[in-house]
Amino acid sequence: MRLAIMGAAGRMGRALIRAVQETDDCEVTGAVERTGSSFLGKDAGEVAGVGHLGVAIDSDPLPLFTHIEGVLDFTTPATSVATAALSAQARIVHVIGTTGFSPDDERKLEAAARHATIVKSGNMSLGVNLLAALLEQAARALDERFDVEILEMHHKHKVDAPSGTALLLGEAIAAGRSVALKDRSVRTRDGHTGERPQGAIGFASLRGGSVAGEHTVIFAGNGERLELTHRAENRDIFARGAVTAALWARGRGPGLFSMRDVLGIR
Numbered sequence: 001m002r003l004a005i006m007g008a009a010g011r012m013g014r015a016l017i018r019a020v021q022e023t024d025d026c027e028v029t030g031a032v033e034r035t036g037s038s039f040l041g042k043d044a045g046e047v048a049g050v051g052h053l054g055v056a057i058d059s060d061p062l063p064l065f066t067h068i069e070g071v072l073d074f075t076t077p078a079t080s081v082a083t084a085a086l087s088a089q090a091r092i093v094h095v096i097g098t099t100g101f102s103p104d105d106e107r108k109l110e111a112a113a114r115h116a117t118i119v120k121s122g123n124m125s126l127g128v129n130l131l132a133a134l135l136e137q138a139a140r141a142l143d144e145r146f147d148v149e150i151l152e153m154h155h156k157h158k159v160d161a162p163s164g165t166a167l168l169l170g171e172a173i174a175a176g177r178s179v180a181l182k183d184r185s186v187r188t189r190d191g192h193t194g195e196r197p198q199g200a201i202g203f204a205s206l207r208g209g210s211v212a213g214e215h216t217v218i219f220a221g222n223g224e225r226l227e228l229t230h231r232a233e234n235r236d237i238f239a240r241g242a243v244t245a246a247l248w249a250r251g252r253g254p255g256l257f258s259m260r261d262v263l264g265i266r
């Protein structure tokens, strides 16, 4: 499968190049960075530490879309929305790992998915998607007398909060309780907040160091507490998931799919 990497010199971009090179039937045939990047013209393989690939990093994605079959994209919301429009025109696979989309961005991605085959997930790892399925079940079994808090920690360079993964887990809990996350989520607490509302789904974000991603979901009941934790030890788990998603989506019709569709976890 001929794949292009958006944000090829980024933390995830480099991990994606390594993952594609390790996978049979896949090759990196394009690499894109933003205009003005100091990586333009450099070889994508050398930047990712896998040796020379003969693929120079370019700032213009447009020419690539005539010959690629898919694009792996862990960049910024604006870049992913613009790339989705190109993927729709070319009717190809678009794997989106970017987080921090606004409701307006989400609507644009849904529109692009009428023609592109989009797999989008705030977390591409097997472990987190299994955790989401377990949480949905737990939330259904433990009613609103159990207070749910989602705690996440990430490296100091992360720009959005709560993490896309924390929101994905929150959505799974809300689905288990048949409520809308937007009506229940409490994202910040400061000062005299009053008592915790019953049924709230609380979020707390920690930032520091080089943490690839840790999430703990706490169900705090009267006299007992259940905690489920996922720890990402490196970024390769997300990159391998993205490549799996691209291969799964190849040959499928247009639509907006999640990693739980790819992994068959419902």
Ligand SMILES: NC(=O)c1ccc[n+]([C@@H]2O[C@H](COP(=O)([O-])OP(=O)(O)OC[C@H]3O[C@@H](n4cnc5c(N)ncnc54)[C@H](OP(=O)(O)O)[C@@H]3O)[C@@H](O)[C@H]2O)c1
Pocket: 006, 007, 008, 009, 010, 011, 012, 013, 032, 033, 034, 035, 037, 074, 075, 076, 079, 096, 097, 098, 099, 100, 121, 122, 123, 124, 125, 164, 238
């Ligand atoms: N879904 C998952 O499993 C998962 C896992 C990890 C991370 N993420 C998400 O993936 C995203 C990227 O994370 P990261 O840690 O890799 O960030 P990062 O290191 O900042 O990488 C993003 C890359 O995209 C580049 N970029 C920005 N605008 C661009 C454009 N218009 N065209 C092409 N490239 C562009 C950036 O270039 P500059 O640095 O020059 O701006 C940078 O190299 C974040 O939203 C993060 O939350 C998702």
